[in-house]
Amino acid sequence: MNASSDSQRPAPAAYQRIATEEAFAPPEMLDIYRKILAKKDVDPGFQGLMGFYMSSPSARAQHIMRCLTDLDQIRLEHMDACGIDKQVIALTAPGVQIMDKDTAVSFSQLANDQLADAIRRHPTRFVGMIAVAPQDPTAAAKEIERGVTRLGMNAVIINSHTHGEYLSDPKFWDIFAAAEQHNVPIYLHPNSLPAGMIKPFQECGLDGAIYGFGVETGLHAMRIITAGVFDRFPKLQMIIGHMGEALPFWLYRLDYMHRATVLSQRYESMKPIKKKPSDYLRENFYITNSGVAWEPAIKFSQSVLGVDRVLYAMDYPYQYLVDEVIALDGMDMAASDKKRFFQTNAEKVFNIR
Numbered sequence: 001m002n003a004s005s006d007s008q009r010p011a012p013a014a015y016q017r018i019a020t021e022e023a024f025a026p027p028e029m030l031d032i033y034r035k036i037l038a039k040k041d042v043d044p045g046f047q048g049l050m051g052f053y054m055s056s057p058s059a060r061a062q063h064i065m066r067c068l069t070d071l072d073q074i075r076l077e078h079m080d081a082c083g084i085d086k087q088v089i090a091l092t093a094p095g096v097q098i099m100d101k102d103t104a105v106s107f108s109q110l111a112n113d114q115l116a117d118a119i120r121r122h123p124t125r126f127v128g129m130i131a132v133a134p135q136d137p138t139a140a141a142k143e144i145e146r147g148v149t150r151l152g153m154n155a156v157i158i159n160s161h162t163h164g165e166y167l168s169d170p171k172f173w174d175i176f177a178a179a180e181q182h183n184v185p186i187y188l189h190p191n192s193l194p195a196g197m198i199k200p201f202q203e204c205g206l207d208g209a210i211y212g213f214g215v216e217t218g219l220h221a222m223r224i225i226t227a228g229v230f231d232r233f234p235k236l237q238m239i240i241g242h243m244g245e246a247l248p249f250w251l252y253r254l255d256y257m258h259r260a261t262v263l264s265q266r267y268e269s270m271k272p273i274k275k276k277p278s279d280y281l282r283e284n285f286y287i288t289n290s291g292v293a294w295e296p297a298i299k300f301s302q303s304v305l306g307v308d309r310v311l312y313a314m315d316y317p318y319q320y321l322v323d324e325v326i327a328l329d330g331m332d333m334a335a336s337d338k339k340r341f342f343q344t345n346a347e348k349v350f351n352i353r
């Protein structure tokens with residue numbers, strides 16, 4: 001998982017490399033997590049994820065914890081070793097979404113202030129996403145406004161479900177209104193699986209980033225689309241990682257079965273929407289290749305979503321490998337499209353100047 005010392009550095013490129021799903025964790029957040037983990041009846045997904053990383057003596061966990069809490073020298077050295085010009089940084093999952101409402105609201109502000117300070121120290125290297133507490137949609141909308149207008153942040157991070165609830169529920173839609181109004185995308189990042197879903201995944205070790213994350217975050221994106229969020233907020237842009245959580249591969253079936261289900265009035269909860277699911281995925285979503293340094297998947301996604309909709313992410317520090325950057329530099333792809341992938345699509349969606 002480390003950029004190993006016997007690997008080469010990536011060669012200078014005709015584009016900047018902007019990595020767009022990169023994580024940090026303030027030590028104060030880990031203190032809050034420790035208290036949550038010490039309670040009875042801890043959420044099994046949170047226990048399995050942060051309970052693991054915060055206590056495991058494994059090299060992977062130790063490396064990740066050390067990198068997560070740094071926003072200066074370690075991170076910049078690692079970026080330089082991999083040729084990463086800029087990181088778009090977000091509070092690591094589950095962020096504040098595992099906390100109680102009041103703690104989540106106040107801690108999101110503290111985390112955003114810390115990230116904004118780091119961006120002021122390294123303004124050419126870091127771009128920030130605003131952490132919000134969906135537990136209090138009104139406060140979240142206010143924090144989006146503060147993050148954009150006062151902290152100079154460029155996106156909103158939401159780590160999928162919040163205590164098993166999904167943003168398809170209109171009670172959360174003030175968050176979408178604020179993001180649309182302030183012209184910032186929402187990065188819908190994975191969370192550990194909710195208690196109602198985790199058992200058959202966790203009992204065989206498939207609940208995490210290997211598979212469960214993608215299933216649950218893809219489900220969340222589909223719930224948002226089919227609930228009609230983009231008919232209500234047509235300018236809203238969302239970003240999903242891990243090759244669009246596999247949704248590009250599903251487009252045909254999603255469209256066919258969505259139409260068949262709506263026309264047969266099978267579910268009260270699945271009402272008609274203005275466009276096909278694939279239209280919203282092409283017009284209201286960007287995807288990143290976080291965790292998937294794989295040319296065939298990237299090219300397939302470019303071909304079905306458009307070359308302007310697919311962008312680069314590393315997923316530092318969870319997946320930190322210089323060899324992946326070198327492999328992506330070497331993709332057999334038009335130079336103009338490679339620059340879109342690594343640089344200009346990110347500049348556009350995150351409004352990076």
Ligand code: 1DF
Pocket residue numbers: 023049092093094190208209290291315318
């Ligand atoms: C893991 C992967 C953890 C990703 C993450 O945040 C994360 C992991 C806690 O491997 O446990 O963001 N990821 O996005 O793939």
Ligand code: MN
Pocket residue numbers: 021023189290315318
């Ligand atoms: Mn991630």
